[in-house]
Amino acid sequence: MPELPEVETVVKGISKELTGATVTNVHTTRKDIRYPFPSGLLDLVGARITGVERRAKYILIHLSNDHTLLVHLGMSGRIRFVENGYVPQKHDHFLLSADNNQTMVFNDTRRFGFVDLELTAQLTSSRHLSHLGFEPFDAKLDAESLSTLMNKAKTPIKSFLLNQKNIVGIGNIYACEALFLSGIHPKTPACTLSKKKTAELLKNIRLILEKAIWAGGSTLRDYILVDGSLGRFQFTFNVYDRENALCTNPECGHTIKRIVQSGRSTFYCPSCQKNA
Numbered sequence: 393m394p395e396l397p398e399v400e401t402v403v404k405g406i407s408k409e410l411t412g413a414t415v416t417n418v419h420t421t422r423k424d425i426r427y428p429f430p431s432g433l434l435d436l437v438g439a440r441i442t443g444v445e446r447r448a449k450y451i452l453i454h455l456s457n458d459h460t461l462l463v464h465l466g467m468s469g470r471i472r473f474v475e476n477g478y479v480p481q482k483h484d485h486f487l488l489s490a491d492n493n494q495t496m497v498f499n500d501t502r503r504f505g506f507v508d509l510e511l512t513a514q515l516t517s518s519r520h521l522s523h524l525g526f527e528p529f530d531a532k533l534d535a536e537s538l539s540t541l542m543n544k545a546k547t548p549i550k551s552f553l554l555n556q557k558n559i560v561g562i563g564n565i566y567a568c569e570a571l572f573l574s575g576i577h578p579k580t581p582a583c584t585l586s587k588k589k590t591a592e593l594l595k596n597i598r599l600i601l602e603k604a605i606w607a608g609g610s611t612l613r614d615y616i617l618v619d620g621s622l623g624r625f626q627f628t629f630n631v632y633d634r635e636n637a638l639c640t641n642p643e644c645g646h647t648i649k650r651i652v653q654s655g656r657s658t659f660y661c662p663s664c665q666k667n668a
């Protein structure tokens with residue numbers, strides 16, 4: 393499933409190809425993906441693409457006609473660009489062509505992704521975005537504001553981090569890795585975390601996401617321009633998917649454990665990650 397770093401990379405790719413261009417055609421190959429395609433897609437023809445942004449895992453394509461096209465990749469959604477000579481592929485559901493001869497193709501085998509259209513002015517109150525918490529790199533998110541949020545949460549810190557109403561875009565991998573780097577046991581109730589540990593955790597969340605975005609950026613050409621597939625990020629995990637493997641801390645000597653929290657696997661080191 394594409395996580396925040398992958399979506400960020402896709403957003404940069406779309407922005408590079410489409411910002412400033414004018415829409416010349418919009419085409420769908422079926423009535424729906426996860427949701428029905430919105431009406432009014434053809435009204436986008438003639439509108440200029442003024443910018444492309446990410447909010448949580450939503451791709452926001454802003455247009456000069458006061459509308460924003462929302463694209464969500466779901467589980468298996470892929471974006472590829474075709475310059476002239478489009479050759480249809482199985483599971484191509486949505487195409488947007490521009491006057492610079494680029495066509496953006498949305499392909500989704502499992503069809504959990506979707507495309508929607510909102511008035512730009514009403515975007516933040518739309519059904520997709522209204523409930524979303526802080527962006528991880530938002531300047532307003534600091535140890536202070538995070539502590540305030542956590543103080544209300546009796547849930548384990550791992551579940552707190554995965555809840556998009558608190559902070560968006562911290563997927564399972566990143567939550568596990570950030571907790572390991574911070575030496576925090578995943579079952580620690582969020583409200584009991586000290587301010588010092590909270591600051592450390594926030595620093596590590598950003599560090600890991602930055603690293604993943606950087607790694608994704610380096611494979612941008614490969615996946616967005618050539619085959620549309622999402623490359624795997626080239627960094628090794630300390631705990632994620634390493635059950636029974638030796639802890640990467642050379643002074644530790646313990647093995648990584650796996651537990652299930654809120655239906656998701658959590659990987660952690662029982663020695664390096666104490667309750668904090």
Ligand SMILES: [Zn+2]
Pocket residue numbers: 639640641644645646661662663664665
């Ligand atoms: Zn360890």
